[in-house]
Amino acid sequence: MTMPVNNDEIAQLFEDMAILLEMKGDSIFKIRAYQRAARTIENLSFSLDKAVQEGTDLKTIPGVGKAISEKIRELLSTGQVSTHQNLLAELPEGVLDLMAIPGIGPKSAMLFAKELGVNSVETLEAAVNDGRVASLPRMGKKAADAVARHIQSMITKDQRTPIGQALMVAEEIIGALRQECPGLDLLFPAGSLRRWEETIGDIDLVGTATDPQQVGDALAALPGVREILLHGPSKTSVVVEPGIQVDLRIGEPDSFGAMLQYFSGSQQHNLRLRDYANHMGLSLNEYGITDLKTEKVERFPDEASFYARLGLPYVPPELRLGLWEMDAAIENRLPNLVEETDLRGDLHLHSDWSDGQDPIEVMIQAAVDQGYEYMALTDHSSGLGIANGLSNERLSQQIQILRSQESKFPIAILCGSEVDIRADGTLDYPDELLAQLDVVVASVHSAMGQDSQTMTDRIIKAMNHPSVTIIGHLSTRLLGSRGPVDFDLDAVLEAARDTGTALEINAAPERLDLKDTHAYRARELGVPLVIGTDSHHHSGLTNRRFGVAVARRAWCERSHILNSLPRDQFLNYIRTPKPERLGVFEAASKRVGSP
Ligand code: DGT
Ligand code: CA
Ligand code: CA
Ligand code: ZN
Numbered sequence: 001m002t003m004p005v006n007n008d009e010i011a012q013l014f015e016d017m018a019i020l021l022e023m024k025g026d027s028i029f030k031i032r033a034y035q036r037a038a039r040t041i042e043n044l045s046f047s048l049d050k051a052v053q054e055g056t057d058l059k060t061i062p063g064v065g066k067a068i069s070e071k072i073r074e075l076l077s078t079g080q081v082s083t084h085q086n087l088l089a090e091l092p093e094g095v096l097d098l099m100a101i102p103g104i105g106p107k108s109a110m111l112f113a114k115e116l117g118v119n120s121v122e123t124l125e126a127a128v129n130d131g132r133v134a135s136l137p138r139m140g141k142k143a144a145d146a147v148a149r150h151i152q153s154m155i156t157k158d159q160r161t162p163i164g165q166a167l168m169v170a171e172e173i174i175g176a177l178r179q180e181c182p183g184l185d186l187l188f189p190a191g192s193l194r195r196w197e198e199t200i201g202d203i204d205l206v207g208t209a210t211d212p213q214q215v216g217d218a219l220a221a222l223p224g225v226r227e228i229l230l231h232g233p234s235k236t237s238v239v240v241e242p243g244i245q246v247d248l249r250i251g252e253p254d255s256f257g258a259m260l261q262y263f264s265g266s267q268q269h270n271l272r273l274r275d276y277a278n279h280m281g282l283s284l285n286e287y288g289i290t291d292l293k294t295e296k297v298e299r300f301p302d303e304a305s306f307y308a309r310l311g312l313p314y315v316p317p318e319l320r321l322g323l324w325e326m327d328a329a330i331e332n333r334l335p336n337l338v339e340e341t342d343l344r345g346d347l348h349l350h351s352d353w354s355d356g357q358d359p360i361e362v363m364i365q366a367a368v369d370q371g372y373e374y375m376a377l378t379d380h381s382s383g384l385g386i387a388n389g390l391s392n393e394r395l396s397q398q399i400q401i402l403r404s405q406e407s408k409f410p411i412a413i414l415c416g417s418e419v420d421i422r423a424d425g426t427l428d429y430p431d432e433l434l435a436q437l438d439v440v441v442a443s444v445h446s447a448m449g450q451d452s453q454t455m456t457d458r459i460i461k462a463m464n465h466p467s468v469t470i471i472g473h474l475s476t477r478l479l480g481s482r483g484p485v486d487f488d489l490d491a492v493l494e495a496a497r498d499t500g501t502a503l504e505i506n507a508a509p510e511r512l513d514l515k516d517t518h519a520y521r522a523r524e525l526g527v528p529l530v531i532g533t534d535s536h537h538h539s540g541l542t543n544r545r546f547g548v549a550v551a552r553r554a555w556c557e558r559s560h561i562l563n564s565l566p567r568d569q570f571l572n573y574i575r576t577p578k579p580e581r582l583g584v585f586e587a588a589s590k591r592v593g594s595p
Contacts (some may be wrong), residue, residue: 002481004049005076007041013075013084014068015036020087023095023106036063037409049292052076063529072200077112103150111136125151131484149227153239160199161244162479164509165192168361170203171242173222182220183210186256191247194317196549198479202245212250219248223505246383255287257300261307262286268322276326277310279543282302318552335555340548345374345411346541348418348472348504348532353398354379354388359399365518366538373567376416376439377402381428383420383446391416392433399436412567414438414574423447425461425483427468432465438574441532442502444485452486459492463501466578470530471496473506473513480510489518493525500527501560505554507547508540519554528562528585529554559589 017023018034021027040063041048050387051058051341071081097120112118115136118129123406127133128151134144161169170189176186184207188194191204209215216236220228229237229245236248251259262270262285274284282292288299289309300306304314312329316337349363350356356363360377367375379398380389390398397417406413416439420428426444427434434440438524442462450458463467474492476483493558496503503522506513511534514522522529551561558564562585565573569588576584 005079007044007048010048010075011038011041012073013081014041014071014437017084017087019106020084020091023110024087024090033065033068034065037068040064044306047075048072075168084164088236092119092478095124097121098124101150101154103153104147105140108147113253113263116401119152137460142244152186152243153227158199159243163193163198163200163512164194164479165332166200166244167183167509169240170205170246172224173203173219174205174221174297176222177215177218181209181211181215184215185209185253186210186471188260191265194264195320196546196553198317199516201246202247204263205246205248206256206260207248207250208253215250216248216401219246220441225389249404251286251300254301255299257302257304257306258284258288259286264303264317264320266320266322269320270322270323272326273310276330280310282310284309316552317550319555326494335557337552338548338556338558338561338564340545341371342564343370343372343531343544344559345372345376345563345570346370346533346535346544347376347414347416347470347563348378348441348506348534349375349541350418350534350536351377351380352388353394358538360398361405362538363535364411364413364539366535368409370541370544372411374412374414375572376414376441376443378418378439380414381417381419383422383428389420391426392429395429395433411571412571416469417442419468420445421458421462423450424459425458427462431467434465437467439469440467441470441472442468444476448485449477450485452488455485456488456491459487463492463495463499468501470504470532471575472503472504473511473534474503474518475513475515477513477515478510479512484513489521493522493527496527497525497582498579500582502530503591505529505531505550506534506546507531507543507545507550508534509543509546512546512550514548514550514554515551519550519556523554523556526582526586529556529580530562531562532563 008234011061015038018038021031021034049092052073058064058072059066070255071083075081092216095109095113098112098118099106112127116132118124118127128144128148131554133139133147134141148409149502169505170193177187185570187207189204190206192200193203207215212234218233219236219238220231224240226241227239227240229239234250237245239245247257249263277284277289281292284294288297290297297540298309307314311336315325315329315331315334325334346367351360351363352358353360363377364375382389382391395417400524402413402415415435415437417429418441421442421444422428423446444459459471463471477484503514505519519570529543529551531542533547535543537540562573563570564589573581573588
């Protein structure tokens with residue numbers, strides 16, 4: 001049995017065969033015949049598969065002769081066409097890979113493969129760089145430069161940018177456009193950036209302006225622009241340094257809600273929403289909502305009114321994944337997501353005593369400036385030689401200094417440490433010293449190549465230590481440069497709950513660790529979550545927004561986040577022995593959670 005083949009797939013096969021023949025330099029008449037057949041088949045009003053089953057003579061179809069009719073029958077009965085397979089086999093190696101580069105057609109791909117022996121994107125890039133492409137007949141420097149750009153734009157498209165970097169670039173562009181364009185009104189990130197995905201394919205910006213053309217012109221003229229991909233009256237696309245695509249769209253204020261909603265995606269969320277709207281007799285697009293019967297278009301200035309027209313509550317962008325947020329919205333049980341202003345303290349801060357850049361007082365003042373009620377200083381332990389970790393003596397000294405600072409600042413100053421979990425699961429300080437600390441963040445910084453069982457045992461052993469308050473950056477991954485360690489997530493989450501150990505959502509944008517899906521699972525299991533910035537500089541505390549975004553993508557409410565507890569309740573939590581403190585958290589967060 002072969003899968004049924006539909007008309008589009010048959011047309012595609014003839015389209016492909018025309019390209020293959022063209023590459024071979026075959027007769028133009030044969031090529032045209034295949035192309036004509038493809039076009040005819042695309043536009044047929046009946047299924048070829050059915051027609052063959054019913055015994056129709058395909059040659060009665062205009063443009064379908066004996067040869068093509070036989071190939072259709074062969075494809076329908078065997079799932080492939082031998083002439084097509086033979087053509088593919090004759091192709092020089094790598095030609096199809098070259099054709100996958102946007103802007104490179106079959107002729108050039110064949111030329112590069114035959115004349116230069118190029119068989120991959122990499123070898124083509126090398127041939128551009130050493131001048132071999134430019135020296136080909138009918139190519140020249142200009143054409144070679146175009147090939148270089150095509151390769152670059154393909155690489156750019158494939159490479160996703162970590163959100164920290166993408167958001168910085170987006171904010172710089174928004175700032176610059178605000179300066180350049182007095183007529184600019186609204187301007188927001190949309191797409192994956194607005195949903196706080198951890199990596200970003202391209203930056204989408206949507207806005208409104210009295211003079212849309214002016215905003216597009218300003219974007220195209222920004223100093224960081226490397227290439228202009230498209231420059232129209234309401235849409236402009238550019239590539240900015242260091243190789244990130246930016247799509248800007250300017251729309252009308254009275255339909256801005258539909259536009260922002262459409263371009264915020266995700267595509268899957270929008271598909272679900274569109275299906276839902278269709279059942280109500282409505283259709284959606286970037287301009288508004290259309291009544292399918294009357295064809296009347298309603299416009300919406302903001303997203304809330306757009307969702308409300310569909311009888312739905314506002315769905316926060318972080319939840320728009322096209323998974324189960326639509327069901328929750330329909331049943332009106334979307335969570336009341338945690339917000340930055342819910343946080344009452346930061347429990348992961350470094351000073352210049354270890355590898356931070358600022359003195360202790362500056363870090364404390366930074367926590368005061370965030371409006372916090374408490375903070376913990378957590379410099380590294382001595383095992384981490386590179387980070388100038390604190391010896392037992394220096395930690396004792398730091399504790400004394402911190403205790404003496406408390407009266408000078410309006411917040412609770414907690415003595416802490418980010419203590420290494422050694423390869424065998426023991427901690428880097430003696431128990432007596434750890435017992436003097438208010439907050440212990442235990443983290444893996446070494447022996448990251450351990451197998452899953454060893455790593456899982458190691459982390460769980462640390463969780464069983466009575467002084468360990470929080471496990472820091474559980475997976476140790478660095479976005480785009482280091483993968484996670486191997487460990488059994490469910491075993492670790494269960495141990496966290498059973499031992500009364502909180503897990504950190506490390507908000508440093510290069511970490512985001514726990515990641516969203518792990519935090520989601522942790523929340524479901526009732527593990528207390530802490531959003532910590534791991535700041536090594538006073539400016540780092542604002543990175544909490546990245547951690548809050550992870551928590552929101554994990555459907556966390558304020559009640560799921562330990563450091564949203566008010567000072568007294570938080571102090572009560574850390575002073576209660578493990579594992580009873582889990583009960584303190586549950587009771588306190590119920591009170592916090594209620595209106
Ligand atoms: P990215 O850029 O890969 O990180 O992910 P997005 O979600 O930003 O995707 P992008 O930039 O291609 O498009 C932005 C939004 O625009 C996307 O989330 C939904 C909407 N959109 C774009 N193209 C289409 C489309 O062909 N169909 C539908 N339904 N929506 C689209
Ligand atoms: Ca995008
Ligand atoms: Ca885009
Ligand atoms: Zn660390």
